Amino acid sequence: MEYLYDNEFQPPALVLNIDVSDLLQERRIEKVSCKIDTGADMTVISENVVASLKLTPIKIIPVRDYYGKIIEQELYLAKLLLLNCEFNVEIITTAEKIGFIGRDILNQWVILLDSPRKRFNMTKKAWKLWNLLIVKR
Amino acid sequence: MDIIEIFLNLVDKIEKKEILLDEAIKEVESQKIKDLIERENIFKLNDLTNSFANQFPIKAYYLASLTYEASKAIEERDLKAYSAFRLGHSSCFLAKYKEAMELFEEALQIFESLNNRQAIGVVSGGLGNVYFSLGEYQKAMDYYNKALEIAREIGDRQGEGSELGNLGNVYSSLGEYQKAMDYYNKALEIAREVGDRQGEGSQLGNLGNVYSSLGEYQKAMDYYNKALEIAREVGDKKGVVCSLNNIASAYLSLEKYQEAEEYLKEVAMTTKKMGDKLGFAIVIANLGSLYERKANFQEAIKNYLKASLIFKGIGSHLFEKILKKAILKEKEAFLKMENELLKKYSGKFVAILNGELIGVSEDEIKLAIKIYKERGYVPVYIEKVGEKERIVEIPSPRRG
Numbered sequence: 001m002e003y004l005y006d007n008e009f010q011p012p013a014l015v016l017n018i019d020v021s022d023l024l025q026e027r028r029i030e031k032v033s034c035k036i037d038t039g040a041d042m043t044v045i046s047e048n049v050v051a052s053l054k055l056t057p058i059k060i061i062p063v064r065d066y067y068g069k070i071i072e073q074e075l076y077l078a079k080l081l082l083l084n085c086e087f088n089v090e091i092i093t094t095a096e097k098i099g100f101i102g103r104d105i106l107n108q109w110v111i112l113l114d115s116p117r118k119r120f121n122m123t124k125k126a127w128k129l130w131n132l133l134i135v136k137r
Numbered sequence: 138m139d140i141i142e143i144f145l146n147l148v149d150k151i152e153k154k155e156i157l158l159d160e161a162i163k164e165v166e167s168q169k170i171k172d173l174i175e176r177e178n179i180f181k182l183n184d185l186t187n188s189f190a191n192q193f194p195i196k197a198y199y200l201a202s203l204t205y206e207a208s209k210a211i212e213e214r215d216l217k218a219y220s221a222f223r224l225g226h227s228s229c230f231l232a233k234y235k236e237a238m239e240l241f242e243e244a245l246q247i248f249e250s251l252n253n254r255q256a257i258g259v260v261s262g263g264l265g266n267v268y269f270s271l272g273e274y275q276k277a278m279d280y281y282n283k284a285l286e287i288a289r290e291i292g293d294r295q296g297e298g299s300e301l302g303n304l305g306n307v308y309s310s311l312g313e314y315q316k317a318m319d320y321y322n323k324a325l326e327i328a329r330e331v332g333d334r335q336g337e338g339s340q341l342g343n344l345g346n347v348y349s350s351l352g353e354y355q356k357a358m359d360y361y362n363k364a365l366e367i368a369r370e371v372g373d374k375k376g377v378v379c380s381l382n383n384i385a386s387a388y389l390s391l392e393k394y395q396e397a398e399e400y401l402k403e404v405a406m407t408t409k410k411m412g413d414k415l416g417f418a419i420v421i422a423n424l425g426s427l428y429e430r431k432a433n434f435q436e437a438i439k440n441y442l443k444a445s446l447i448f449k450g451i452g453s454h455l456f457e458k459i460l461k462k463a464i465l466k467e468k469e470a471f472l473k474m475e476n477e478l479l480k481k482y483s484g485k486f487v488a489i490l491n492g493e494l495i496g497v498s499e500d501e502i503k504l505a506i507k508i509y510k511e512r513g514y515v516p517v518y519i520e521k522v523g524e525k526e527r528i529v530e531i532p533s534p535r536r537g
Contacts, residue, residue: 022514023506039532051457054445057464058505058519062526066534074461077505088502092529100533 040102218247258287298327338367467518
């Protein structure tokens with residue numbers, strides 16, 4: 001699927017709107033804006049979204065931030081829906097309104113950037129099958 | 138429409154989610170409103186914020202945010218500092234300690250440049266409270282000592298008593314009960330000397346807390362009852378609630394659950410009547426803890442969830458902090474049983490709740506779903522046995 005870069009950011013950024021819910025899907029928040037961030041090990045969601053979903057943390061983990069500082073953060077489990085695919089993943093939170101989709105999810109996709117035209121394309125990773133060779137005798 | 142009404146209307150709109158706080162701030166910064174803002178109005182708005190703080194903490198926070206932004210339009214530094222202090226104070230009610238710290242520091246810097254000694258003392262006390270809430274006791278002590286020094290310097294006896302009490306709280310949290318008691322007794326003496334009945338009640342309550350920490354519950358209860366009597370006499374509703382809560386806590390420690398429940402229910406009724414949502418949420422969480430002790434888990438979970446909804450409804454981060462503490466406690470239990478778990482479940486995910494192993498699976502998500510389905514969203518600790526803790530890298534600039 002093809003998407004446009006988000007011009008709200010300067011320079012324009014790759015942003016996806018995703019749905020986030022708790023694991024049992026009792027609550028759901030739609031269209032949560034997230035930047036695509038290949039530098040992030042894990043997906044990060046706004047703390048307001050996590051609070052609205054009433055998620056409870058499952059552990060505290062060390063996270064190294066932009067300044068190289070290690071901070072302790074709560075780890076949550078959530079269900080994310082993007083591009084018609086569901087992912088049950090571990091997430092951490094940010095005080096920012098915008099989240100980040102990290103490599104835990106991105107590594108399952110083929111992403112092609114066409115930056116001059118401010119477009120990008122995301123498709124599910126294609127599994128290549130071996131060709132079956134029939135040898136005629 | 139006068140400026141105060143305009144601000145209250147904006148707060149109302151934010152609460153109803155008709156506009157975002159940022160949008161309301163932009164409106165406050167618009168020329169139309171800027172022209173109406175005067176020094177006197179900012180003081181009135183800040184006073185209004187203060188009067189809302191207990192009953193409507195989130196409303197107070199929004200109003201303080203708008204007032205703080207508006208104060209920037211008037212180029213008077215003391216006003217900006219005062220507004221920063223009020224917003225910091227409101228942030229504390231929502232347990233937004235980082236934000237409060239930044240605002241108090243901003244206010245302190247301005248008051249220091251203006252050499253306003255009294256204000257420096259008050260803001261230092263506020264910073265002490267923030268560090269105390271964050272468990273950074275040495276820093277808290279430094280600020281309380283600074284505030285104490287200024288109170289003595291300007292002859293503010295009531296302030297002196299209050300800072301001595303705060304220092305007592307730090308020593309009490311550090312487990313130095315004798316030192317804590319000395320400070321509380323000095324504070325009590327000053328409160329009696331200046332006829333500060335409310336302060337007298339607070340210090341009696343603090344002394345009760347020390348006896349409670351020492352396991353002398355009956356003695357603690359005597360102090361709590363004296364504090365309750367004074368609070369009722371002077372109409373200090375907050376003091377009444379605090380004393381009732383303390384008495385309930387002492388009964389709980391004595392395993393007199395019936396009495397504890399009666400007192401907690403009285404606290405719940407009083408806070409509800411007062412419109413003190415934060416206090417009400419805390420007592421509901423305490424009732425949850427009481428039911429948990431009585432092994433009535435169904436009722437415990439019901440109360441915890443109810444408390445969590447109220448906390449979130451008023452925008453308080455307090456419940457997240459409680460949850461974090463609960464998870465850390467479960468982690469302690471996990472670490473204690475780790476060797477045992479390694480022998481049986483190496484490479485598998487285990488779930489720990491109330492210090493006990495409640496589930497094992499090879500799949501973290503399946504394990505979590507099973508537990509949440511059975512018990513609701515309880516603060517369960519899930520960890521992979523034998524896995525070395527890895528550091529997650531999130532190098533993008535972000536807050537929190």
